[in-house]
Amino acid sequence: MFSVEKSKEIKSMFHDKGFKCTPQRLAVLKVLQDTSAYLSINTIHLKVKEFLPDTGLATVYRSLETLVDLNLVVKVHLEDGCHSYVIAPEGHRHPIVCTDCNKVIEFAEFPLDDLSKQISEDTGVQIKTHFLQLFGKCKECQA
Amino acid sequence: MFSVEKSKEIKSMFHDKGFKCTPQRLAVLKVLQDTSAYLSINTIHLKVKEFLPDTGLATVYRSLETLVDLNLVVKVHLEDGCHSYVIAPEGHRHPIVCTDCNKVIEFAEFPLDDLSKQISEDTGVQIKTHFLQLFGKCKECQA
DNA sequence: AGGTGATGGATAATTGTTTTCAGTAGAAAA
DNA sequence: TTTTCTACTGAAAACAATTATCCATCACCT
Missing domain, CATH: 1.10.10.10 (Winged helix-like DNA-binding domain superfamily/Winged helix DNA-binding domain)
Structure with a gap:
């Protein structure tokens, strides 16, 4: 099984x-x-x-x-x-959710670590994690 | 009032x-x-x-x-x-939430539009919106 | 000012999630 | 294997966040 x-x-x-x-x-x-x-x-x-x-x-x-x-x-x-x-998914990736069929189409590699560091330095806030989701329309639902 | x-x-x-x-x-x-x-x-x-x-x-x-x-x-x-x-906030910004005191410390300007376009081209998915939140520790809670 | 439909208040209903508790079954030791 | 211990499970109740219902009321257009 x-x-x-x-x-x-x-x-x-x-x-x-x-x-x-x-x-x-x-x-x-x-x-x-x-x-x-x-x-x-x-x-x-x-x-x-x-x-x-x-x-x-x-x-x-x-x-x-x-x-x-x-x-x-x-x-x-x-x-x-x-x-x-x-x-x-492998590594830290971010889901792309289709707003039509409501499925996770795939995971995007979004390099946010450098930006996070930048924000930490600029604001004095210790950024530990982030939560990102992308929303869009998948190929099938575009047809 | x-x-x-x-x-x-x-x-x-x-x-x-x-x-x-x-x-x-x-x-x-x-x-x-x-x-x-x-x-x-x-x-x-x-x-x-x-x-x-x-x-x-x-x-x-x-x-x-x-x-x-x-x-x-x-x-x-x-x-x-x-x-x-x-x-x-003014414009499209992303909240930084303190994981200790549970407050929105501030809003970060995170330039995701270019990256979104890139993802759209790479994957064929029409990225429409995104949802991003940053989590960290604010100055006060670091003390 | 008067008419009309959107809005508000109170409460019930719904929904998503967590807790409780007694019984069960992993996993490590005998 | 058998025993022992504790984490885990199923069922149901409890809970909490949110939504729907109903009727009275108020915002706003004329």
Whole structure:
């Protein structure tokens, strides 16, 4: 059910942070790995229940929190206040969300580190992190 | 109670978009103008009630929606899912939020337009808008 | 001043998320 | 393996943020 080649390193990622490697958490991860698009909590819940029918909604919330903590998954903030989740891209990248079909089209590499440093120097504020999302229209929705 | 010099142009801003210029909406705007820091809905509600005691919470929500629509106020997304609001800065700027005292320290001018265009060309995605927030530690909280 | 439709207040309803609690099952030690 | 310990799960209740409903009222156009 879960890809064998990855399970070992995934398992040690859990252990390194003192988390347990449970089927529910792996299922949530698997669901996100299988669709590079971002998914709402409810969608994830439905998909997880396809092979773990007893999984509760609260567990999905908790699993996602854990996976975000492990940098395996990224939380996406939407305008209406709801959230969705995507599998984390390589490195620090920023999601481009299609305003029509509501999917994460891809991740942009946006070199903000230098700018952050500049701001830190200019303002005296220690910039630690940033949150950036781009919104646009994907190729398919342009047609 | 409300600054007279501004009230005329504010009034016409409402009318231009077909909104009515009501004391409640002006009160919400006034509260945000008086504290450049960002405020939660509840805080705004409390402050508004200081001089308009009968104002309901729902009205605060509705007024803020209107003011955001008029670009007079900016909605800030926080990590925990809640929102706060600040008076809109001149031009398109990005809030720097202090992770300690939870205030909008200031707005950074971050030239993202050129980068957005670049991304548009590279990916074929029509980038329309972006959402950027910076998180850091303000001078006071560094002490 | 009067008419009209947008707005406001109060409250209920909804929705997204978190907590609680008792039972279960990872993971490490015996 | 078996035991032991604790983190984890499922179900339901609790919570908090936001939205909808209803009717009265007020802003504003004529």
